[in-house]
Each structure stands twice: as C-alpha cells, then as structure tokens.
Amino acid sequence: MPRPIRATISAGALSHNLLVAKAYAKGAKLWAVIKANAYGHGVERAARALDAADGFAVLDFQEAVRLREAGVTKPILMLEGFFKPVDLPLLHQYGLTPVIHDAGQVEMLRLEQLPGEIDVYLKVNTGMNRLGFGAESLRPAYNALRMHAQVRSVTLMTHFADADGAGGVQGQLDWFNALAKGFEAPRSLANSAALIRFPEARGDWVRPGIMLYGCSPFAGRTAESLNLKPAMTLRAEIIATQQLHTGERIGYGFSYEAVGEMAVGVVACGYADGYPRHAPSGTPVLVNGRRTRTVGRVSMDMICVDLTDIPGAGIGSAVTLWGEGLSADEVAAAAGTLSYELLCALAPRVPVAEAA
Numbered sequence: 001m002p003r004p005i006r007a008t009i010s011a012g013a014l015s016h017n018l019l020v021a022k023a024y025a026k027g028a029k030l031w032a033v034i035k036a037n038a039y040g041h042g043v044e045r046a047a048r049a050l051d052a053a054d055g056f057a058v059l060d061f062q063e064a065v066r067l068r069e070a071g072v073t074k075p076i077l078m079l080e081g082f083f084k085p086v087d088l089p090l091l092h093q094y095g096l097t098p099v100i101h102d103a104g105q106v107e108m109l110r111l112e113q114l115p116g117e118i119d120v121y122l123k124v125n126t127g128m129n130r131l132g133f134g135a136e137s138l139r140p141a142y143n144a145l146r147m148h149a150q151v152r153s154v155t156l157m158t159h160f161a162d163a164d165g166a167g168g169v170q171g172q173l174d175w176f177n178a179l180a181k182g183f184e185a186p187r188s189l190a191n192s193a194a195l196i197r198f199p200e201a202r203g204d205w206v207r208p209g210i211m212l213y214g215c216s217p218f219a220g221r222t223a224e225s226l227n228l229k230p231a232m233t234l235r236a237e238i239i240a241t242q243q244l245h246t247g248e249r250i251g252y253g254f255s256y257e258a259v260g261e262m263a264v265g266v267v268a269c270g271y272a273d274g275y276p277r278h279a280p281s282g283t284p285v286l287v288n289g290r291r292t293r294t295v296g297r298v299s300m301d302m303i304c305v306d307l308t309d310i311p312g313a314g315i316g317s318a319v320t321l322w323g324e325g326l327s328a329d330e331v332a333a334a335a336g337t338l339s340y341e342l343l344c345a346l347a348p349r350v351p352v353a354e355a356a
Contacts, residue, residue: 002351003268004236004237004239004268004316005234005235005236005237005268005269005273005350005351006234006235006236006350006351006352006353007232007233007234007235007323007346007350007351007352007353008232008233008235008323008352008353008354008355009041009042009045009231009232009352009353009354009355010229010230010231010232010233010324010354010355011045011048011049011354011355012049012229012355013214013229013230013231013355014041014046014049014050014212014213014231015049015050015052016229017211017212017213017214017228017229017231018030018032018049018050018052018053018212019052020211020226020227020228021192021195021206021208021211021212022052024195024196024199024206025195025202025206026199026202028190028202028203028204028205028206029054029055029204029205029206030053030054030055030205030206030207030208031053031054031055031056031057031077031188031205031206031207031208032046032047032050032053032055032056032057032208032212033056033057033079033191033207033208033209033212034046034047034050034056034057034058034063035057035058035059035063035079035209036059036344037063037344038213039209039210039213039340039343039344040232040274040343040344040345040346041213041231041232041343042352043058043063043066043067044066044067044070045354046212047067047070047072050212051074053074054074054075054205055074055075055076055077055097056072056074056075056076056077057076057077057079057207057209058076058077058078058079059078059079059080060078060080061078061082061087061090061094061096064076064078064094064096065090065094068094068095075095075097075119076094076095076096076097077096077097077099077121077207078091078096078097078098078099079099080099080101080131081098081099081100081101081102081105082098082105082108084108085108085111085112088108088109088112088114089114089115091114091118092114092115092116092117092118092150093115096118097118097119097120097121098118098120098121099120099121099122099123099131099157100120100121100122100123100141100145101123101131101132101133102131103133103137103141106141106144106145109145109148109151110144110148113150114150116150117150117151117152118150118151118152119151119152119153119154119155120145120151120153120154120155121154121155121156121157121188122138122141122142122145122154122155122156122157122185123157123158123159124138124156124157124158124176124179124180125158126158126172126173126175126176126179127161127171127172127175128158128159128160128161128172130159131159132158132159134179135179138179142154142183142185153185153186154185155185155186155187155188155204155205156176156180156183156185156186156187156188157187157188157189157205158172158176158189159191160172160173160189160190160191160193160194160201163190163191163193163194163197163198163201163217164193164197164217164218164219168197168198169194169198169201173189173198173200173201176189186203186204186205187203187204187205188203188204188205188206188207189201189202189203189206190202190203190206190207190208191206191207191208191209191217192208192209192210192211192212192217193217193218195208195211196211196217196218196226197218210339210340211223211226211228212231213230213231213232213343214228214229214230214231214232214328215228215230215327215328215329215339215340215343216228216327216329216339219333222327222329223327223329224327230322230323230324230327230328232322232323232328232343232346233320233322233323233324233355234269234273234274234275234320234321234322234323234346234350235318235319235320235321235323236267236268236269236273236319236321237267237268237315237316237317237318237319238265238266238267238268238287238305238307238313238314238315238316238317238319239266239267239268239302239315240265240266240315241263241264241265241266241307241314241315242263242264242266242304243261243262243263243264244258244261244262244263244264245258245261246258246259246260246261249296250264250295250296250304251295251296251297251299251304252296252297252299253297255281255296255297256281256295256296256297256304261308262306262307262308263306263307263308263313264295264304264305264306264307265287265304265305265306265307265313265314265317265319266302266303266304267285267302267303267304267305267319267321268301268302269301269302269303269319269321270298270299270300270301270302270303271298271299271300272300272301272347272349273301273346273347273349273350274342274345274346274347274350275298275303275321276298276331276332276335276337276341276342276345277297277298278298278335278336278337279294279298279303279331279334279335280294280334280335281293281294281295281296282294282334283331283334283335284326284330284331284334285303285305285319285320285321285326286319286320286325286326287305287307287310287313287317287318287319288310288312288313288317288318289318289320289325290309290310291326292305292306292307292309292310293305293306294306305319322339322342327339328342328343
C-alpha cells in the first residue's frame with residue numbers, strides 16, 4: 001500500500017485565480033509566472049490550467065523546453081535570461097524571450113549571429129539591487145540591443161521590492177519613469193502585490209505569481225478576501241495514536257509537555273515531504289475537517305497533532321496540512337515563513353494528482 005499522503009492540484013482554482021488576475025490587469029497583457037515548477041504545482045499542469053494567459057514566465061531553459069515539448073506555443077519569458085553563449089541558439093529554436101540584466105549578456109548577444117529574430121526584455125535596476133541596469137548603463141544597453149539585427153523588440157521591466165509592504169512602489173516607480181524617459185518601449189512592472197494594490201504600476205505586461213496559486217501576497221489580507229482559491233491541497237492520514245498523561249512529553253527534544261490528559265495522532269507527513277521543520281507546536285491543521293494543532297517537533301516523516309477535542313478521530317482519519325479549508329498562508333505564518341516556501345518545497349516523493 002502507498003504511504004497515505006498526497007497533494008492534489010485544482011485546475012479549476014488555477015483558472016479562477018487567473019481570471020481574478022486578469023480583472024486586476026484591466027487589459028494589460030499577462031505573463032503567468034510558473035517558475036520553480038509552477039511553485040510546486042507542476043509546470044505542464046499549470047500551463048494547461050492557465051492557458052488563458054498571454055504568455056508564461058519561467059526561470060531556466062529546462063522549464064521552457066518542457067513547455068514547448070508539451071505543446072505550449074505561447075510566448076515564454078526567461079526571467080534570468082541566458083548564461084553562456086551556447087544558450088543563445090536555443091532562444092530562437094524554442095521561441096524564447098530572455099530578460100537581459102547584465103552587460104555581459106549584451107556583449108554575448110552582440111557577438112552572436114542568431115538564426116532568426118527574438119524579442120528581449122531589458123531589466124532596469126530601480127533600487128532592489130539584485131539584477132538590472134542603472135542610470136549610467138541603461139541607455140548603452142538599450143542602444144546595443146536596438147542595433148542588433150536579430151532583436152525584434154525591447155521591453156523595459158523592473159521588479160518591486162516592497163509592493164506588499166509599507167514602502168509601496170512609488171519610489172521605485174518614479175525612479176523607473178525617470179530612467180525610462182524617452183525610451184519608446186513597452187513596460188512590464190507589476191507582480192501580484194503591485195497588480196492588486198497599485199493600478200498605476202500596471203504597465204503593458206503584468207507578471208502575477210503567488211496569487212495564481214491561491215495565496216495572498218499580503219501578510220494582512222487573506223486569500224479569501226481577495227477572491228483567490230487554493231490550488232494545492234496537501235493531505236495525509238493519521239497512522240498511529242497515543243494517549244498522554246499530565247507531564248508526559250512527545251517528540252524529539254521532548255519539546256512539548258502535556259498539561260492534562262490528551263489524545264495525540266501521528267500523521268504521515270514530515271519535513272522530508274515538504275512540511276516546514278521549524279513549524280512550532282500550535283501550527284494549525286485540520287483533522288476530519290475540524291481545526292486542531294500540531295504538538296512537538298516536526299520529524300522527517302511524521303508530525304503529531306492534538307486529537308483531544310475531535311471525538312472519533314483515529315487511525316485513518318484525514319488530515320489537511322494546507323490548502324482547501326486551511327490556507328497555506330496561515331500555516332506559513334505560524335511557521336515563520338511564506339506560503340511561497342511551503343508550495344515550492346513540496347517533495348518529489350509526495351504523489352501529486354489533479355483534483356476531481
């Protein structure tokens with residue numbers, strides 16, 4: 001018998017969340033960000049469900065080629081572009097749009113005779129200081145790309161560092177507008193948080209990510225309040241039970257001590273499945289659809305949950321770790337992390353199926 005744990009992915013939820021994103025986009029074209037294996041949801045599966053997007057944004061050539069081999073014909077944006085000259089022929093071969101963020105990439109492209117035309121994105125550094133060109137280097141990079149015989153179009157883009165926080169986007173947006181003044185080029189600016197919160201930062205192309213998977217980009221706003229539906233649900237079962245008496249402890253380090261009589265269920269899920277090891281006692285879970293909490297440390301293959309107030313729960317009872325009925329945002333917050341990490345960390349050993 002297979003181990004009783006699996007993740008289900010809802011194509012309907014993905015499609016619904018895309019419609020929500022498109023409503024915020026208000027006519028701007030939309031890149032569906034499906035990097036990191038579509039945040040753990042499966043790049044091919046996500047592409048099918050998000051087919052109404054105008055294009056797909058991925059990180060590397062492996063994901064891009066997987067999409068093309070799966071029959072995807074829409075534009076594909078390479079968020080980190082290319083890394084070596086040997087990569088360049090693949091851009092035309094697979095019809096990919098690279099993000100150019102470094103002078104070395106411009107030089108590689110200048111020296112390469114491509115077999116046909118490509119579109120490129122030129123990244124502008126507006127203060128996040130990860131990737132992109134600043135005030136002194138932007139114009140030379142842009143001119144070099146426009147002069148390249150095989151570069152069909154150049155789109156300017158930037159990335160907001162605090163669209164979900166107190167700082168907002170205005171400072172970076174003003175910086176971008178100042179640097180981009182005089183450039184005749186489309187613009188791509190908004191991630192999920194900026195798309196929802198700052199319509200002035202929409203640009204010509206938007207790039208939603210986390211909202212497509214049914215999670216909120218904001219700490220203080222729930223996904224449900226944004227009309228988003230969870231696309232991934234991680235479920236397991238109770239495989240054993242224990243009855244603790246007052247003062248008895250459980251798990252590695254004896255980190256949890258019972259303050260009274262309590263029933264405990266052992267769940268077939270642990271950090272080797274992608275559940276956060278640092279999740280403390282009290283992290284919410286659902287057992288038979290009822291809310292309860294974890295107790296003790298997360299082990300590699302198991303976690304323990306409090307069954308005291310769930311009559312009838314026992315071996316074989318269904319446990320929802322996150323997803324339908326329990327937002328990954330809430331679980332992540334209890335564990336001191338983000339829902340992005342939970343979704344992306346889903347382990348290969350966990351079976352994944354599409355929801356009925």
